[in-house]
Amino acid sequence: MYQMTTEDLELQQSARAFVDDLIPYEAEAELNEGELPPEVAQTMKARAKTSGLLATNMPKSLGGGGYSMFQQVLVQEQVGRATNGLAWMVSTPPQWWPEVATEFQTQRWIVPTIDGEAAECYAITEEYAGSDVDAITSTARRDRSDYVLDGVKWHVTSYNEATYAFFQGRLTNGPHAGEHAMFVVDLPTQGVRVVRTPAYSHTIAHHHPIVAFEGVRVPVSHLIGDEGGGMGFAYEWFRFERFMVAARCLGAAERLIDEATRFAAERVVYGQPIIDYQLVQAMLADSVTELFAARSIVYEAARGVDEGRDLKVQHAQASMVKLYSSEMANRVADRAVQIFGGRGYMRENVAERFFRELRVERIWEGTSEIQRVIIAAQLAKRGVTGLI
Numbered sequence: 440m441y442q443m444t445t446e447d448l449e450l451q452q453s454a455r456a457f458v459d460d461l462i463p464y465e466a467e468a469e470l471n472e473g474e475l476p477p478e479v480a481q482t483m484k485a486r487a488k489t490s491g492l493l494a495t496n497m498p499k500s501l502g503g504g505g506y507s508m509f510q511q512v513l514v515q516e517q518v519g520r521a522t523n524g525l526a527w528m529v530s531t532p533p534q535w536w537p538e539v540a541t542e543f544q545t546q547r548w549i550v551p552t553i554d555g556e557a558a559e560c561y562a563i564t565e566e567y568a569g570s571d572v573d574a575i576t577s578t579a580r581r582d583r584s585d586y587v588l589d590g591v592k593w594h595v596t597s598y599n600e601a602t603y604a605f606f607q608g609r610l611t612n613g614p615h616a617g618e619h620a621m622f623v624v625d626l627p628t629q630g631v632r633v634v635r636t637p638a639y640s641h642t643i644a645h646h647h648p649i650v651a652f653e654g655v656r657v658p659v660s661h662l663i664g665d666e667g668g669g670m671g672f673a674y675e676w677f678r679f680e681r682f683m684v685a686a687r688c689l690g691a692a693e694r695l696i697d698e699a700t701r702f703a704a705e706r707v708v709y710g711q712p713i714i715d716y717q718l719v720q721a722m723l724a725d726s727v728t729e730l731f732a733a734r735s736i737v738y739e740a741a742r743g744v745d746e747g748r749d750l751k752v753q754h755a756q757a758s759m760v761k762l763y764s765s766e767m768a769n770r771v772a773d774r775a776v777q778i779f780g781g782r783g784y785m786r787e788n789v790a791e792r793f794f795r796e797l798r799v800e801r802i803w804e805g806t807s808e809i810q811r812v813i814i815a816a817q818l819a820k821r822g823v824t825g826l827i
């Protein structure tokens with residue numbers, strides 16, 4: 440099915456087996472702030488590396504997997520089958536960076552990240568700048584051979600696991616004053632502090648603190664690309680990550696449908712397994728049909744990226760797959776909770792965890808509304824046949 444090569448199938452199987460070994464730890468992690476037992480975390484991280492699941496999106500020349508977008512989707516689809524972000528250790532570092540990185544940046548951050556020795560986090564969103572990234576008020580001021588960074592960033596995912604942060608700020612001086620620039624800030628660095636770490640709906644080991652950057656000095660060598668290039672990198676990241684979100688939503692939906700179907704076949708109510716009741720059948724049938732539709736467009740759009748489809752079309756299709764898959768997975772999670780009945784409301788149940796965890800997929804990397812805005816704008820320009 441889906442015209443996969445032997446290499447595709449082997450990669451998919453390897454990722455699936457990896458995630459299957461994490462799934463038994465979910466309920467324990469749920470009650471332990473999302474943490475795996477340390478020895479398990481260590482073993483699995485090492486295995487991710489030896490199985491070639493780390494940095495599938497990075498160039499082979501730097502030690503990455505060099506996989507196609509389609510193959511990366513296959514891996515992240517499996518990652519999505521585990522709750523509590525347990526399989527996030529199968530990481531996809533910033534794939535846009537190697538092309539614009541200096542040799543210094545490559546050796547200092549990119550190679551160690553690919554090796555799993557360093558990890559990034561993104562400090563872009565602010566209290567009043569989320570959907571509209573251009574509204575950021577964080578600043579970057581050139582001062583001789585340094586930049587001085589100031590601003591307060593929100594929802595900085597994985598800050599507690601990261602060894603460096605990408606900081607997007609608006610230049611206040613120089614020829615590009617008013618434009619955005621992206622910097623790397625090592626963690627810890629003087630002037631960077633956590634304002635607070637809010638609690639979120641999901642229970643994962645990666646925190647999303649509010650982080651203040653106060654007079655943070657970084658040398659010019661920490662500027663990525665050119666002054667004024669900041670937004671371009673953010674867009675490239677969004678395009679890539681929207682595919683990864685979509686892929687993980689496919690995996691989540693598959694797991695939910697699997698578990699709900701198995702439960703429905705076993706659970707006897709009024710003398711019959713509930714799978715015999717047509718109202719339950721409808722929930723399962725709708726779910727698997729929508730999963731098939733979502734998977735088909737995600738795979739097709741990913742192959743389009745590999746074939747070098749027009750970049751604007753890729754951008755719109757990334758929005759479509761993210762929009763549809765995230766909304767689909769949320770519908771499936773809602774139905775799965777319903778099928779499990781009272782059990783579906785217990786934190787030890789996979790449906791309960793996914794019900795909470797999947798909600799954010801409709802918000803981060805651009806909300807569903809923003810995806811629709813992007814899709815409609817491209818539709819207006821290109822028409823239906825130019826888009827799909």
Ligand SMILES: Cc1cc2nc3c(=O)[nH]c(=O)nc-3n(C[C@H](O)[C@H](O)[C@H](O)COP(=O)(O)OP(=O)(O)OC[C@H]3O[C@@H](n4cnc5c(N)ncnc54)[C@H](O)[C@@H]3O)c2cc1C
Pocket residue numbers: 560561562563564566567568569570571593594595596597639647799802803804805806807808809812
């Ligand atoms: C758990 C979590 C982790 C995150 N991780 C990171 C991270 O690591 N780094 C980072 O930089 N950011 C991160 N974010 C931020 C995330 O990308 C933003 O929350 C998201 O882009 C939405 O921005 P906002 O929250 O400011 O919502 P707002 O922009 O305030 O939007 C509020 C509402 O208005 C709607 N809206 C806005 N504009 C329009 C429009 N034009 N048309 C119709 N409706 C519109 C939105 O869809 C939404 O429903 C994270 C967020 C969460 C919740």
